[in-house]
Amino acid sequence: MKALSTNHQNGLHGVLQVPGDKSISHRSIIFGAISHGDTEVSHFLSSEDCMTTLHAFQALGVSIEHSDDQVLVHGVGLKGLSQPRQPLNMGNSGTTTRLMIGLLSGQPFPTKLFGDQSLSRRPMKRVTTPLSQLGAGFSTTEGRLPITVDGCPTLRPVNYHLPVASAQVKSALILAALQADGWSTIIEKQQTRDHTEIMLNAFGGEIQKNGLILQVKGHPQLSGQRVTVPGDMSSAAFFIAAAVLQPGSEIVLKHVGLNPTRTGFLRVLQRMGATIAIENQTMHGEFAGDVIVRSSALHSVQITSSDIPDIIDELPLLALMATQAEGTTTITGAEELRVKETDRIAVVTEELRKLGAVITELPDGMIIKGRTPIVPQGTSCVDSHGDHRIGMMLAVAALSVAGDLSLANDAAIRISYPDFFADLDQLTGGFAR
Ligand SMILES: O=C(O)C1=C[C@@H](OP(=O)(O)O)[C@@H](O)[C@H](O)C1
Numbered sequence: 001m002k003a004l005s006t007n008h009q010n011g012l013h014g015v016l017q018v019p020g021d022k023s024i025s026h027r028s029i030i031f032g033a034i035s036h037g038d039t040e041v042s043h044f045l046s047s048e049d050c051m052t053t054l055h056a057f058q059a060l061g062v063s064i065e066h067s068d069d070q071v072l073v074h075g076v077g078l079k080g081l082s083q084p085r086q087p088l089n090m091g092n093s094g095t096t097t098r099l100m101i102g103l104l105s106g107q108p109f110p111t112k113l114f115g116d117q118s119l120s121r122r123p124m125k126r127v128t129t130p131l132s133q134l135g136a137g138f139s140t141t142e143g144r145l146p147i148t149v150d151g152c153p154t155l156r157p158v159n160y161h162l163p164v165a166s167a168q169v170k171s172a173l174i175l176a177a178l179q180a181d182g183w184s185t186i187i188e189k190q191q192t193r194d195h196t197e198i199m200l201n202a203f204g205g206e207i208q209k210n211g212l213i214l215q216v217k218g219h220p221q222l223s224g225q226r227v228t229v230p231g232d233m234s235s236a237a238f239f240i241a242a243a244v245l246q247p248g249s250e251i252v253l254k255h256v257g258l259n260p261t262r263t264g265f266l267r268v269l270q271r272m273g274a275t276i277a278i279e280n281q282t283m284h285g286e287f288a289g290d291v292i293v294r295s296s297a298l299h300s301v302q303i304t305s306s307d308i309p310d311i312i313d314e315l316p317l318l319a320l321m322a323t324q325a326e327g328t329t330t331i332t333g334a335e336e337l338r339v340k341e342t343d344r345i346a347v348v349t350e351e352l353r354k355l356g357a358v359i360t361e362l363p364d365g366m367i368i369k370g371r372t373p374i375v376p377q378g379t380s381c382v383d384s385h386g387d388h389r390i391g392m393m394l395a396v397a398a399l400s401v402a403g404d405l406s407l408a409n410d411a412a413i414r415i416s417y418p419d420f421f422a423d424l425d426q427l428t429g430g431f432a433r
């Protein structure tokens, strides 16, 4: 239980570098491992989810040195992984699990994967169904973990139209397609984050993109690279939200990843009336730059399915912002939120109602009436439900609460942002107690 407090009359101020991007950190280990030669990763995110990926590859026989945010992966190539002695623990990480299932589909040994309670509820058929078409086999109950991947060293190329907008499913298929004889075609439902495609190109693979159609060549020769991971926009989002909401704020977040598939949060906030500026843009494989945020008044917005992939992990935070915006915000087309670490539609509704929000749950989203003061309704405790993004969203909400509020299951925040409270403390000048 973490005591959260409260009421920051002076707002957020200062300059901060947020930790490395979670999606890119996972992929830096994966591509480092399946390449020949060394991969040096800097600004790696040493959070629980990314350490799950790192430990899984160590168990697959890859030598990896890790210290703070630096990682050195001694790549073994696509054919150099070895059968782990024990089942692989996927912890809480959906990204590790789906990408690993894709990669292991083409390996000449079976591997069992298991995860924590939350991960064991999440759907895996979305990857096993298309991967079966390449020739891999799976033993699972109802498409949930635990799962045994029966790798097939002679995978067929695939031609698959994704029924769901998911970068994890796309990436699982790409990693399997690298082990198939010939070119595979993967057609996305909507554009999703493209870190896998960018990194595959940088490591020497062949992948072509034409609108939503991707073509991937099997059996590439991948070679180790230097990767500098940009700051995670999905982590920066918590401070961006806090600075917009707390009057008198002005913060600079340095070197944040600005891949357009990840900046939907900034675009939606601008539609809501927020003032956000970008400076010092760079492009080394991925776009990055400094994000400057000042507090601003917000108005409601309509968020529909075409917005969703680029803001998928920021939706709990956008729900909070909508409670502070004039008018009624509607979020639709976001049914994927129901199969994240928690059912994020149900949990956001439950927790924000505890703070006075007026929210109606929809099957695929929420209707949020603003503005409502953030005031605890007969409780002094909110709960992350074991979901890191819910925990951090509630900590941002708590900045507006006059009085004591505590957060149950705060440890979940270590999944993506171990130093979150220290960094929030830095910007607010003494938030966490
Ligand atoms: O590929 C990735 O790194 C991720 C993809 C998204 O999941 P889906 O592919 O399930 O949408 C996102 O929610 C997750 O946090 C990270």
Ligand SMILES: C=C(OP(=O)(O)O)C(=O)O
Binding pocket: 049, 092, 093, 094, 095, 096, 313, 340, 341, 389, 416
């Ligand atoms: C959904 C998330 O991650 P994953 O799917 O990797 O568990 C997330 O980080 O919000």
